[in-house]
Each structure stands twice: as structure tokens, then as C-alpha cells.
Amino acid sequence: MCGITGWISYDNDLTTQRPTLETMTATMACRGPDAAGIWLDTHAAFGHRRLAVIDIDGGTQPMTVDHDGRTLVVTTYSGEVYNYRELRAELTGLGHTFRTHSDTEVVLHAYLEWGEACAERLNGMYAFALWDPRTEELLLIRDRMGIKPLYYHPTPDGVLFGSEPKAILAHPAVRPTVDTEGLAELITFTKTPGHAVYQGMHEVRPGHIVRVGRAGSTVTRYWALEARDHTDGLDTTVAHIRELLDDIVARQLIADVPLCTLLSGGLDSSVITALSAKALAEAGSGPVRSFAVDFTGYTENFTPDALRGTPDGPYAHALAEHVGSDHRDIVLDTADLMDPGHRAAVLAARDLPNGFGDGDTSLYLLFQAVREQSTVALSGESADEVFGGYRWFHDPASVQADTFPWIAAGLSGRFAGGNATREALLDRGLLGKLDLPGYEQRRYREALAEVPYHEGDTGHQRRMREISYLHLTRFVQILLDRKDRASMAVGLEVRVPFCDHRLVDYVFNTPWAMKTFDGREKSLLRAATRDVLPALVADRVKSPYPSTQDPRYNEALRTELRALCADRDAPVRPLLDPEATAQATADGARDDIRPGAELVLGMNAWLRTTGTTLAL
Template identity: 75%
Template sequence: MCGITGWISYDRDLTGERATLDAMTQTMACRGPDAGGVWLDRHAAFGHRRLAVIDLEGGKQPMAVEHDGRTVLVTTYSGEIYNYRELRAELDSLGHAFRTSSDTEVALHAYLEWGESFTERLNGMYAFALWDPRTEELLLVRDRMGIKPLYYYPTADGVLFGSEPKAILAHPLARAVVDTEGLAELIAFTKTPGHAIYRGMKEVRPGYTVRVRRQGLSVKQYWALDAAEHTDDLDTTVSTVRGLLDDIVARQLIADVPLCTLLSGGLDSSVITALAAKGLAAGGKGAVRSFSVDFVGQTENFQADDLRPTPDGPYAHALAEHVRSDHSDIVLDTTTLMNSGHRDAVLAARDLPFGLGEADTSLYLLFKAIREQSTVALSGESADEVFGGYKWFHDKAAVEADTFPWLAAFDLNNFAGRSSYTREALLAPDLLAKIDLPGYREARYREALAEVPYRDGDSALERRMREICYLHLTRFVQFLLDRKDRMSMAVGLEVRVPFCDHRLVNYVFNTPWSMKTFDGREKSLLRAACRDVLPESVANRVKSPYPSTQDPRYAQALTAELKGVLADQDAPVRPLLDTARATTAVEEGGGEARFPTELVLSVNRWLETRGATLEV
């Protein structure tokens, strides 16, 4: 997996800038605990931190290709190319010689053979930089679905880049400033592709490359969801989905280190765990390991609500027993979730105060516990976006609302869906007027709709559901993929997402909505394709989102902390607050303002500890 960073400067000699590159690279140590390296040239400097997964000895980076004693191409690379064996065989036949067994070296030679069009041949999750010393050009590459992050920061004479903003911000040329637009992006829950929130910084968009030359910078799209006629009947479609999943999971089981699955007991993670168990058994590799997160007393005292009708525990155990996985529950309590060290670790991993509170902390702690036993995990993330699993896909009012459907479903970004407090509810009215969240959301929504590829002859419903699917596959999923990447890489765990394979994504995207819901339920195609490997209770389970603690002591602890912030005249977040509304929230207690409180506390801690500046 790994963490990457670098600096291109056409007006200075970087061979003496080792200290700066070391500082940038060190910020990525959590992403790559196994090794680190720096490569310096006159106008290019690369840093790398390695999490060794394939070719443990030979895959060290930055990696170069030399011809006749001269360096012709260098990379710092993060991710996995799942079809690297096929590509290597093809490159072998074309005369390329390899000295390692790594997918990194395959990427280098693929670029040398096919140029920038090599991106069309890659299957995987990746973010990497290629430097050609002969032309003095840099190419930044990000995978099609944006599974792996990659940021860049144009400078007067080049660019800085990194897997995370913290690598760029470790350079003296970069400043951690969030302005009015950045704050709107942070709060709006719209996830604009390419927007990095920090002023002057950008994110390489999924499916894009960024080329840097002495003359300037250019951006190019190499992949996008398209509009293709779907000619397969239902039976063929179901079998095609299953065939793709079998192939995808088989590819993603390749690793030279211990591997496991994340298992919630929902349809998505259960499918991945079951197919992984089947694949490992067929290869004589024993039982699959699986892990779940739970909270003390959650199953015994579970209270159903509109979002979560059932607890995860019984279903995860049913699937584990069905496929005979080696299963473990990671059980957390309120004290652990409120631990300031854990929350600071989450904030450091995130780089920004997204304010998802224990939803982030619990995921971080789950991954931390898993990392003690495994290096790679397969996740069911993104199946809801691909197959139409969220409740609001099937809510007529949310579908017809002229905005992002998740905002409509959550009453304009009420993440809990059951409180009178929106996420921004505790912020000062004059601040909210300045950043104009309604206007910002409207503009981002119109931009997104303008990108949607349509099919001729679609009914009004099919056309709208194509829009809904597109919004989720290009916007909503980015929240989850970024969260997954940051929380996992903070502890050096590689998490793979089979449902993000671009072949599956594009095939299902072009499948008619009537076929995606042929049995009158969510995720009809996925259920039909994989029912044979699941117990009936799991196959028929209604969607339940990522679990959240129901322990009232957690909300009480948040309220007490907010009360402390209000009492502290020097708290950096105070000028941003509607103190009257925040005081009311404290007096009410009971967790009604849980989500906006988590945002406020996160912003306060970010301003205290991360050296960031708000200019709004």
C-alpha cells in the first residue's frame, strides 16, 4: 500500500534538499511502517514509506528503471495492481526485463511501453508519481474510483504532492489555510471531486492524470462512467455479476502477508467473506479470518430505529459459522471511544475536522486491533453505491428532491436522520451566512448533474435513477473511501474494496433500475448473484448502516466536553459558535445535538493542535 510524497522544482537544485524530503516522508510513516526511502535529482525529489504486501524484499521504493547506466524513469507508488501478473507476462513477451516480482516494477515498464495510455490497462487501486529525467516531466496517476488518495499543491516553479495533505503541509512553501469555500466544502457533505479544502491544494480526481512540465500543469481524464446499452437479460445479468465478483475476489486475495475480511453481517461484507472463504479453500489456504466491530452491551440492549433495524452481531456470527471463518469480534466501550489519544489519532489521520466522532474512532480502533493479526483486509465498502442499497434510493421524496438525495433523506445533512439538529446547527448565523451552504450545495449539485452520461430512450424514472447512481458513485462513495483509507492506513492496514472494481461498477451502472430492483428490494442483483453462498437470514437481511454506539454515556460525555468549551473564553472554536444554541444543546443533554457537537469539538481540537488557520 504505502504513502508517497514528492517535490518538483524547475528553478532550483533539489539534490541538497534531503532534510525537507525526509520531513515530508516522515509524515507518511503510519502508512508505511516497514521501510522508507528518498530519491533526489536536480529538479525532482521523491519520498516513500512502504507497507510490504507483495515481493517483500524486492519491492522497495522509490524505484527506478535504468538503461545503459542512465535512469530513464522513477516512481513512488502506493496501491495494488491486481492484474500485474498478466501485464508482466505481456511485457516479458515484448522484451522487458524485470529484476523484482513487484507490481511497482510492472507499472514502470508498462509506462515505458505504452506511454500515458498504460492507465487504460491497469486494474487495481493506486496513486503514484512517475518522473522521466529525460523530459523532466512528472505524471501523477490516480485509480478510477479514487480508492487511494493523492493531493497536489502547485507552486511558482513546480508542484508538491502526497498521499495526504500532511505530507504537503510539512513543506515550508505550503500553508494550512481553510477559507470560506474550504469551510463550505468541509461542512456541506457534497464531496466535490478535486477539492482538497486547504487553500491552494487540490486532489487528483479519480480516473485522472496530472502532468507537470516546466511550462505548466495539465489535467486529463482517462476513465469515466459511460452510457452503454444493456442488452443482457436478467439471468445473464445475474450470472455476469457473479462471474465478475468471483474474478475480482480471486485477484484481491493475492498477498504475501496475512489477509482477512471485514464482516458486519450485512449482505455486502458477507458476500465478500463468503467468496473469500470459497477462494481460499479452493487454493488449499485454510479458513478465512474475519473481524467485526461491536460495542459493550449493544446486542443485548439494542434499540431499533429508522436507520438500524437490527444489531450486527447475530448476523455476523451466522455468516462466520456458515463459511467456517476464523472469526473475532472487536468490542469497544464508551471510555475507549472518548479516549483523547484515540480521538487525536483520528484527527491526525484525517488532516481535517470532519466531525464524524465515534464513527471514525470505532473504525480506527477496529483497524488497529485487526492490524495486530493481519496486514490486508477485504471490505464490502461501496456495494450500496453500486447496487442501490441505501434507503433513500427507494424513498420517492428523496429521489424527486432537487438536491443530493442523501441530503434530502437526512433533512439537509442531518447525519443521524432522527434529530432536529443539523450538522452545522451550532455554528454562528453570521458564519453560516458567509459560507452560504444552500448556495454551495446547489452549485455542486448542478455541476454533478452536468457530468451524467445518459442513454437515449430512457424513461423519466430510469433517467433520474441513473443520476442518483452517478451522484453516489462519484460523490458519496468518496466520503467512505477516504474515511476507510485514512483510518486503515493510520495503523498500517491495507483495506481492499472489491466492489470498486471498475468493470463491475460500469456494468451495473448501465443495468436498468428495473433490473436492479427486480425482486422489489434493494440490491436485488447482488443478492441473486450470491445467495447460494449465504445463509438465508443474511441474504434476506434489511440494510443496516455502519454501527454506532447506543450507550447514553457517550452522548453525555460529549455534552460535558461541549460545556467545557463554552466555559473556556480562549477556546479557538468559540468565535465560530452560536453560543446560545450551543448552550441550549448542553442544557438539553441526551444526545440530540450529538453530531453537530462532534463537529464543534473536532474543529476546536484541530485548531488547537494541527497548526491550521481559518480565514473566513
């Protein structure tokens, strides 16, 4: 796993631009703490920061394939291809020779053999650039589910690209500017595929390829969800899901560095941990190492809320004991969550203040602690999107609402429930200009227009096909981006087995009635893995990632908000509603200011530290 960046310019000689490339590459140091590399040619310049995971000695980048003294292709590559060994064997049979044992070199030779169609053969998480000196063309390729990020910024004579916006913003020709559409995208609980918030910048869409040449750029799609008939019966479906999961987990346990799992005690992370423990034991290694996040006094003082009925601790410990994992709790307190240095690090990692507040900070600190003992972690992310685990999948009002179901369920406010919204403290005139409900509705209509249907999709089945598609192409992107930024900020590679496209595609085409055959959420996943789980965990009701319940956290937010309102030079002040902020900061104010306060405080720090211009 790594950080990549680059610059294509058909009107300039980039061999003279090493200092600029070094500056751009340096912004990716957190993603690749182990090594740095620069490759320069007349019209192409690549930068790379490496986190060494596979073939530690041989995987140096940028990497080229040369023949008779000339370069055939070069890449700056981020990610993991889990089927690289099979591809390597196939390519060797076709006459290719390899000088390393890395998956990066396999990708290069796959391109030489199959062209851009090589993307269709890759199983993994990846985002990479390929430069072909023979045609002077660039390919930007991103994995099917968008696990790894990749941004680009067209220029008059080429393009800039990077794993994160900060790499592009480090180029002297780019200034961070956000217009009304970008601000609406930032504030609403949406993540529009291809949208990068910053003016002039785009994100390569999952499953897409951007080709850049002298004549301009083109975008093609090499993978998308398709609707097909599901002919397997229940028993066959459950067995096939288990077969897929066993294969996926085994593949994703391959690493030349210490590896672990992230264990919350929920069904998803427990399945990954249990199957990892099983696979390691069968391979004669182990035990699996697992980590969980917790808060001081959280379990003892836990209060059920709208989304969480139980604390994670007892369930994580039950699973760890059941599979014999080497388990460790990472316990945080309010001081950790409010620490200015930690929050600044999270903002720098995310590039934008549109996160999950204390949930982002705790995730960053969890990953920081995990990185002290492991370089790679497996996570249960996306199982809810694949198998239908969120409560709003099963709430008729949310399902029938004419908007994104998670927005109908109240997630545009706060994860922990409550009546507040992220925009609660913003100026009414600004909100009128942004028209957030209208923006959400336009994005919702765009998403619905993409949904593939099967001829048998009618009534509730048709609507649940739509709900599944919205989650697999929109909602999961919010969570994958969050996890990638928080993990790579500390040089930790997090793998997400439930995002394997074979599993996603198979379950997407399973009828909703079968996905809920026992009247519960994630029926198929539970049935496929119950044999490796203790009953306590297997039967646990869905509980999202934890959020602190310490009342001191809300008071700390209120104190910071008061200080911001008193600072006449605070860059976010012109965007605030004076009456709303006065009410939020008043003595005895209600404790539902969290989403609004976290957004405003984050925006203020973002504007101040990045120099972003709001073109409103």
C-alpha cells in the same frame, strides 16, 4: 500499500533538499511502517514509506528503471495492481526484463511501453507519481474510483504532492489556510472531486492524470462512467455479476502477508467473506479470517432507529459459522470512543474534522485490532453505491428532491437519525457568509452536468441513472476516504472488491428495473450470491455501519462542550452561536447534539493542533 510524497522544482537544485523531503516523508510513516526511501535529482525529489504486501524483499521504493547508466523513469507508488501478473507476462513478451516480482516494477515498464496510456491497462487501487528524466515531466495518476488518495499543491516553479495533505503541509513554503469555500466543503455532506479544502491544494480526481512540466500543468481524464445499452437478460446479468465477483475476489486475495475480511453481517461484507472463504478453500488454504466491530451491551440493548433495524452481531456470527471463518468480534465501550488519544489519532489521520464522530473512532480502533493479526483486509465498501442499497434510493421524496439524495434523506445531520445538523452550533452570521444550502446546490448542479445518459433513459430510469452517478462519483468518495485514512493510520491495507471498474461499469448500465427486479434493494447482488449465504443473512434488510447507542456517549460530548465553552482561549469559540451552545449544554438538554458537538469539538482540536488559519 504505502505513503508517497514529492517535490518538483524547475528553478532549484533539489539534491540539497534531503532534510525537507525527509520531513515530508516522515508524515507518511503510518501509511508505510516497514521501510522508508528518498530519491533526489536536480529538479525532482521523491519520498516513500512502505507497507510491504507483495514481493516483500524486492519492492523497495522509490523505484527506478535504468539503462546504460542513466535513469529512464522513477516512481513513488502506492496501491495494488491486481492484474500485474498478466501485464508482466505481456511486457516480457514485448522484450522487457524484470529484476523484482513487485507490481511497482510492472507499472514502471508499462509506462515505458505505453506512456501515460498505461493507466488504462491497470486494474486495481493506486495513486502514484512518475518522473521521466528524459522529458523532465511528472505524472500524477489516480485509480478510476478514487480508492487511494493523492493531493497536489502547485508552486511558482513546480508542484508538491502527497498521499495526504499533511505531507504537503510539512513543506516550509505551505501554510494551512482554509477560506469560506473550503469551510463550506468541510461542513457540508459533500465531497467535491478535486477539492482538498486547504487553500491552494487539490486532489487528483479519480480516473485522472495530472501532467506537470516546465510550461505548467495539464489535467486529463483516462476513465469515466459511460452510458451504454444493456442487452443482457436477467439470468445472464446475474450470472455475469457472479462471474465478475468470483474473479475480483480471487485477484484481491493475492498477498504475501496475512489477510482477512471485515464482516458486519450485512449482505455486502457477507458476500466478500463467503466468496473469499470459497476461493481459499478451492486453493487449498484457509479458513478465511474475519473481524467485526461491536459495542459493550449493544446487541442486548439494541433499539431500532431510522437507519438500523437490527444489530450486526447475530448476522455476523451466522455468516461466520456458515462459511467456517476464523471470526473475532472487536468489542468497544464508551471510554474507548471518548479517549482523547484515540480521537486525536483519528483527527491526525483525517487531516480535517469532517468525519463521522464516534463512527470514525470505532473504525480506527477496529482497524487497530485487525492489524495485530492481519496486514490486508477485504471490505464490502461501495456495494450500496453500485447496486442501489441505501434506503434513499427507494424513497420517492429523496429521489425526487432537487439536491443530493443523502442530504434530502437527512444525512447532513447524523447517521443515527434525529433533527440536529452538523452546523447547529455555529454562529448565524458565519453560516450566512458560508451559505451552505447554496454551496450544496452549486455542487449538485456541477455533478448533474456530468451525468452520461443513454438514449433510452427517460422518466424514472433517467433519474435513477443520475442518482447512481451521484453516489458513484460523490458519496462513495466520502466513505472511501474515511476507510483509507482510518486503515492506513495503523498500517492496514483495506481492499474494496466492489470498486472494481469492470463491475461498476457493468452494473451502472443495468436498468433500474432490473436492479430491483424482486422489489428489494440490491436485488442483483443478492441473486448472484444467495448460494453462498445463509438465508438469514441473504434476506437481511440494509443496516449501515453501527453507531453507539450508549447514552453516556452523548453526556460525555456535552461535558466536553461545556468545558470548551468555558475556555476563553478555545480557537473555535469565535465560530460558535452562544445561544445554541447554551441550549445544547444546559441540564436536561435533548440528546440530539451529537453531530453539532462532534463537529465543533473536532474543529477546535484541529485548529489548535494544526495552526490552520481561517481566511473568512
